[in-house]
Amino acid sequence: MRIEEHPILKFNKGKMIKFVFDGQEMEGYEGETIAAALHAAGVKVLGKSLFLHRPRGFYCAIGNCSSCLMTVNGVANVKTCVTDLEEGMIVEIQEGRGVIV
Amino acid sequence: MKQAEIVIIGGGPAGLCAALSAAKSGSNVLIIDKNKNLGGQLIKQTHMFFGSEKQYASKRGIDIPEILIDELFKYKENIEIKTEATAVGMYEDGIITVLEKEDNYYKIEPKAVIVATGAYEKFLSFPNNDLPGIYGAGAVQTLMNVYGVKPGNKVLMVGAGNIGLIVSYQLMQAGVEVKAILDAAPKIGGYLVHASKIRRMGVPILTSHTVKEAIGNEFLEKVVISEVDEKFNRIKGTEMIFDVDVMCISVGLTPLNELLALRGCEMKYIPQLSGIVPVRNENYETTVENVFVAGDATGVEEASAAMVEGFLAGLCAAAKIGYKPDDFIDRKNDYIKQLNNLRSGPAGKHILAGIEQIGR
Amino acid sequence: MFEKTGIPSAEMIMKKFPPIERINKGAVAVIECYKEIPCNPCETACKFDAINVGEDINSIPKAKFENCTGCAICLSKCPGLAIMIVDGSKSKDTVEVKIPYEFLPLPKEGQFVKGLNREGSYITDVKVLKVLAPKSFDRTPVITIEVDRRFLYEIRNIKVEV
Numbered sequence: 001m002r003i004e005e006h007p008i009l010k011f012n013k014g015k016m017i018k019f020v021f022d023g024q025e026m027e028g029y030e031g032e033t034i035a036a037a038l039h040a041a042g043v044k045v046l047g048k049s050l051f052l053h054r055p056r057g058f059y060c061a062i063g064n065c066s067s068c069l070m071t072v073n074g075v076a077n078v079k080t081c082v083t084d085l086e087e088g089m090i091v092e093i094q095e096g097r098g099v100i101v
Numbered sequence: 102m103k104q105a106e107i108v109i110i111g112g113g114p115a116g117l118c119a120a121l122s123a124a125k126s127g128s129n130v131l132i133i134d135k136n137k138n139l140g141g142q143l144i145k146q147t148h149m150f151f152g153s154e155k156q157y158a159s160k161r162g163i164d165i166p167e168i169l170i171d172e173l174f175k176y177k178e179n180i181e182i183k184t185e186a187t188a189v190g191m192y193e194d195g196i197i198t199v200l201e202k203e204d205n206y207y208k209i210e211p212k213a214v215i216v217a218t219g220a221y222e223k224f225l226s227f228p229n230n231d232l233p234g235i236y237g238a239g240a241v242q243t244l245m246n247v248y249g250v251k252p253g254n255k256v257l258m259v260g261a262g263n264i265g266l267i268v269s270y271q272l273m274q275a276g277v278e279v280k281a282i283l284d285a286a287p288k289i290g291g292y293l294v295h296a297s298k299i300r301r302m303g304v305p306i307l308t309s310h311t312v313k314e315a316i317g318n319e320f321l322e323k324v325v326i327s328e329v330d331e332k333f334n335r336i337k338g339t340e341m342i343f344d345v346d347v348m349c350i351s352v353g354l355t356p357l358n359e360l361l362a363l364r365g366c367e368m369k370y371i372p373q374l375s376g377i378v379p380v381r382n383e384n385y386e387t388t389v390e391n392v393f394v395a396g397d398a399t400g401v402e403e404a405s406a407a408m409v410e411g412f413l414a415g416l417c418a419a420a421k422i423g424y425k426p427d428d429f430i431d432r433k434n435d436y437i438k439q440l441n442n443l444r445s446g447p448a449g450k451h452i453l454a455g456i457e458q459i460g461r
Numbered sequence: 462m463f464e465k466t467g468i469p470s471a472e473m474i475m476k477k478f479p480p481i482e483r484i485n486k487g488a489v490a491v492i493e494c495y496k497e498i499p500c501n502p503c504e505t506a507c508k509f510d511a512i513n514v515g516e517d518i519n520s521i522p523k524a525k526f527e528n529c530t531g532c533a534i535c536l537s538k539c540p541g542l543a544i545m546i547v548d549g550s551k552s553k554d555t556v557e558v559k560i561p562y563e564f565l566p567l568p569k570e571g572q573f574v575k576g577l578n579r580e581g582s583y584i585t586d587v588k589v590l591k592v593l594a595p596k597s598f599d600r601t602p603v604i605t606i607e608v609d610r611r612f613l614y615e616i617r618n619i620k621v622e623v
Binding site for chain 3: 151160297405
Binding site for chain 2: 001002003006007008009011013032033036039040044045046049054055056057058059060061062063064
């Protein structure tokens with residue numbers, strides 16, 4: 001779902017790095033956010049709502065709405081839409097509010 | 102406790118112009134912005150701006166932050182910039198509290214503050230409006246224009262104001278199909294040149310239509326729309342279904358300015374300015390001394406107006422704390438003239454009507 | 462009507478075109494700006510004093526056809542992409558039309574593409590004569606197409622098949 005060529009913009013992509021989502025190895029660009037990388041890979045569901053377990057995904061894109069909270073490298077409630085992707089990150093859909101160790 | 106002369110909360114068009122104006126007058130300026138980069142919403146606007154030369158008409162929004170930052174660089178001795186810094190509070194004693202990055206929390210004691218925090222998007226109520234794939238216009242622009250990721254393959258745009266029309270055009274530039282644009286109003290709300298651009302690409306604009314419900318299991322799959330009457334009631338039997346994986350909700354913005362309420366500024370609900378705004382004078386000073394405001398935080402309008410309001414607020418805030426250069430009157434009159442120019446046509450009537458109600 | 466559909470009526474369109482005698486003399490701008498909005502970069506861009514907006518930047522631009530050279534700088538600067546250039550001086554049967562085109566892929570010179578009207582409907586095939594995308598046009602390429610004269614008042618856009 002990436003835009004290869006754009007009539008107005010030039011996207012300066014960093015290097016391709018690997019990360020793990022839901023047990024699967026995936027790729028994304030260094031410097032983009034976790035949520036953007038997941039979206040580019042076609043992942044639409046990032047979590048479930050607390051009580052009715054309705055699917056939750058990307059929404060505000062700027063760290064305001066909490067729709068994108070996921071567990072990253074064991075840390076719960078990470079705002080994936082404003083957190084940069086790093087090599088080797090382990091990204092998981094969390095159950096409910098996530099486990100805070 | 103940090104001391105500062107003028108703190109500007111928000112580094113978008115209004116904030117950057119306020120900084121430039123205040124620095125030009127000789128004041129020290131501290132810009133605080135919660136994002137990684139300055140520019141606010143400008144960084145997502147790939148289209149050419151309107152207005153006149155002084156508001157960078159014809160320049161693409163994406164190019165304006167660089168122009169303003171280059172200008173600011175001339176005053177680099179006077180300017181400090183903090184990004185990834187969120188102003189979390191503004192208190193009765195004038196102190197501003199800031200959380201920078203994850204864990205750097207500090208307080209600032211400014212002589213004056215300019216709140217240029219912009220606006221946030223409104224949303225719509227309808228069944229299943231929480232499905233992944235239903236986004237606001239800001240998110241669609243962020244995905245496409247900042248990260249280079251398509252929000253989906255087929256979009257239904259809700260809202261035919263300037264943002265709905267512009268984002269539809271941007272979606273098509275990104276290679277995404279726009280099935281239709283809806284608006285509950287009987288007329289197109291945005292500039293008709295934007296509408297004409299979209300129509301000649303074959304995209305239908307359905308006025309007097311609204312969303313009935315969204316359908317999908319794990320994500321959006323279909324949308325049911327229906328026609329509405331002049332009272333915005335749905336007309337039975339007019340349902341249409343669109344197979345889309347994205348619905349973009351562009352139904353307007355509302356000012357984002359709780360910091361001012363927290364600070365004790367008198368606030369008023371003004372529909373023509375799209376929400377709750379601070380009562381202010383023509384110097385853009387609120388009812389609390391030395392607390393100024395500029396841009397969409399003072400009433401949702403256009404980027405061109407935000408920039409000029411920023412220039413004006415910066416000039417007046419600097420003057421208030423003692424920096425009144427010789428060209429003060431000329432600059433003030435010029436900014437006021439530019440604002441009048443932008444607002445004197447039919448496109449500015451409702452803004453003028455709103456401003457009339459928030460005078461101190 | 463226009464406010465509902467975004468499509469100007471034939472009457473509105475004709476008012477923006479110069480007389481056919483002028484179109485047949487050489488390239489001239491057609492400024493399809495129908496509503497008052499605060500905007501005047503077309504006036505600022507024109508080096509030939511062929512566009513007037515005036516003190517009140519909300520005024521609808523007025524074209525002075527006799528001064529226009531059809532250079533298309535205004536076309537590239539108009540934020541609403543509302544301007545096109547028409548030239549009926551090159552042939553009896555066809556007219557040359559310049560339009561802004563901010564999409565990929567750009568057509569190639571010599572290519573035939575679909576010509577669309579203001580509703581985005583196909584009206585006729587058109588030949589791409591020139592694709593101009595200099596830096597000064599700031600990413601608004603200007604495409605010159607050759608259209609059958611019959612479609613002078615309808616042609617407004619193109620579709621490049623991928």
